[in-house]
Amino acid sequence: MVLLCIVLGLLSIAAGPASTADLVARAEQRRIEVIERVAPSVVCVFDSHQRGGGSGVIIDAEGYGLTNYHVVAEMLETRRGLGGLSDGKLYELEVLGIDPTGDVAMFRLLGDHPFPFSSLGDSDAVRVGDTAIAIGNPFTLSEDYTPTVTTGLVTGVHRYQAGVGRNLVYSDCLQVDAAINPGNSGGPLFNREGEVIGINGRISVNRRGRLNVGFGYAISSNQIKRFMPALRAGLKAQHGTLQATVASEGPHVVFDRIAPESAAALAGIQRGERLTSIDAIPIASGNQYLGLLGAYPADWPIHLVVERDGQARDVVLRLDAVVPKSQRPFQPDREVNQREVERVLRRFQKAVLSERMPRRPPSWAWRGRRETATGTQRFTASQVGDGPLRVQRLRDDGSVAALLVATEGTVTEAVGDLEALEPPLDVKLTLAATFVMHRWLLENVETIDLSGVRHVGGDRLDPRAKDDRVLEVLEWNVCQTGLARFEFDLQTGFLARVRVRDVPTGKEFVMDLDSPQDIGGLKWSQEIHITVGEKRYRDLLSDWELSP
Template sequence: MKKLMAALALSLFVGGFAAQAQDKKTSAPSTNIDRIDRETRDLVKKVWPAFVHIGGGSGVCISEDGYFLTNHHVYNDAPKGMEAKTSVRMAGNSRRFTAIPVGADPRGDIVLGKIVLEKGEKVPFAKLADSEKIQIGDLCLSIGDPFLLSGGGSEPTITLGTVTAKNRFQGGYCDCIQIDTAINPGNSGGPSFNMDGEIIGINGRNIASHGKRFNTGAGYAIPANQIRHFLDALKAQEGGAIVVRHGLVSGLKVALGAKAEGALVESVEPETEAADAGFQSGDIIVKMDESVIFNAFRYYGVIGTKPRGSTFKFTVKRGDKTIEFSARNDLPSESGQFGTIPRSDEDARRDGSGGIAGMMDPFKLPPAKSSLGIANGGWKRNPDRKVGGFIMLKFAKVGGEQSPLEAAGLQVNDILVSIGGRRIHYLCDVSDILISVDAGTPLLVKYIRDGQEAEVTVITAARP
């Protein structure tokens, strides 16, 4: 496959001399084009079996034990939504498999699912590429089920194209790959491959033309390296939560539209991660890890490539000095795709989802399955942010019964610090657990009373 582009270039070059060699029935261009056709067909045969049909879209297996990737808006649009089992098929296989969601990244538009297999059973899969190695102009191959043309069959559609740009910032698609393979409704969640048969990204959106949802030659794929950063969190989170959050550096505000060779730090709030790390107003962020930062949008693009709680190495210019330090994206961002610049989850809860609120929102989180009896406004954040947790002010009855927390022994003024092994700092740390945990589930709860930490098992209650 590595010889494919060289062969293509050679065939185009020698094609200019075709008129001088018309008497030769088997010319060099013909030979090279035949080779390209053969190698492309071989590539399709290699990657095609890993394709997954799911709902109204596409997916791809990434392991022999059945883990697969698709878009969040595809899985959420499946018959029973993000939290439910669904039915999938694999390319060339009429069998219907049961699939379950394992982890969801709504902001990044990714769901990790798992096909339920018999003991010892294996399925075809494709490996994730190192997407940092792709270059503009590389050939790529995309697989999907546009407009559901397979008609319920098992044969997806193959298109061949080019990587036309890298590191595009499109809101939740914060660091995406731009491709010109045909990306239409039904292609969402399907893979794009390099010429070695490795997944460079998961296709998810395109630029629409005059409001029409069809291919315009500008499609976007979530890069493999970003997905790889999220995989461990997608596979398992403390407390049984299924939603994986992106994050921001708390207390750090960068200036949009500032004329600077990087991202200009507009302000730093005291007693935050940004202040702890050493940021100062007027700093110019020029690098994060190995990524060059040329403006504020690039900062937001890179910060979204790792899950909340990840550490980044920052390089900043401060006057005539260059300084390096590390900071975490500790502040959970909103889960949905509303807006280009990510807001914190708390800002999104306060301000709502703007124009998308009254529409079908494919990134909307499902309601909680269970309750712990935490009253609205019945808590305040512990001022000791290193410890975290909520100071309990009052409890709420659930279905006319005593709050599960209160029934387990918690009292007003106790500090709730951990649920199911998950540290509590923000409201979504609780709500993301209750989205996934059924009523009647025992959860180990840790709390602080009079300076002493204690723990108790709490049984979640059914939501009325």
């Protein structure tokens, strides 16, 4: 049968032209299907008086969507506009976070869920020559909000297009020859599969007018993903910078001017040193340097390889913030932010708890062991109802070495050999953070007091590990002097990292959680890595118990 297949296969190849025509017809059919599937997620964006006219795209069922900053810039006073969908209906539109530097804004359509939506694709996987489908409302042609479709090729990737001052910079953008015209702004650029790979918003024009001449630019989806947490949380996104310029040296770039006190200067980067790569992407031109950096948010950790006299070294630093010139003041909406805090926690619970789990369990207990440089300590942690959190360190013979009790984030009891405890950080802070973590994990989001919790935007895991996962960060002030940051994976919703810092001393406690696995009915990391300064520990959880 296999042989027969091969023979038939050869025959059908020999029958060339007919099958080619068939393939073309089927490819066209597929394209039509993709367009029919994604077009309902495209939004015709207007202000509240139905003036102006841009485009947008819905990216989840709740009606959250992306557009250009310059499309909503005139709506910031009221934070309200209108969005028309291909069902012919006009919905009220709420402007959430904005990114004036990167020309992106997030909105939410108000109306009956679920909304039709499209998913964001991987813009780094896009190659020159790939099909590009732009959908939007050019020339506000559509009166019933059925969007216009134009197609073409991706004609450039990782392009840098300078902005107006420090605004509207198209940092790491895709270039297309699909027709992009006034009104297309904010609309999605799709790949062949119907994934959003960019947000169209800019064109090159010649002296003949502000019309398509085959040079359209879309802000890449991967850049937008890094700013998405801040945009969803209703914040004004800030872009990152090294505060250093580079000069071309043949096919390489070298650092030229480095601002004193900048992240680059503090990391020991010096004038004349060659910049080989940023996050493992080789840097060959000044355009590329600006483009790559501009695609990162402020405070984002990045990994550089810098070379001097042929000696390469790794530099990991957090970017400074681009100081925006002439941007309008923007007051984040507290309500939008709080809504986002709750959403993050709900996703977290969903990622950890199975559906049947009680949302306010009376009792729970962890068992495990902590590996330290000096040996292994067994521990248990437990809580009964609303009562205090009890953590016990056990000796090898099972006797209790130390006992800590915390209520509502305050240590109320500490007995035993506390000096022997690892890590030696102010235990109050870490316990308080753990306490909060468990409440967030196990209680109804509606019943938790979240008034002190802020959504502060995004972050990423270790850039050296080439881990490009985007994290959403909730911040909470703990025990007066402490600041706890809970960082959740944007994709899975799971808690990926907890950072607790004692602000006066600057001491930091970092807890990295491995990807979750099933432990006694819930999904949790079996390995947790703890870093305090130079010291590293490993917690291995063996057991989890939930009493009804």
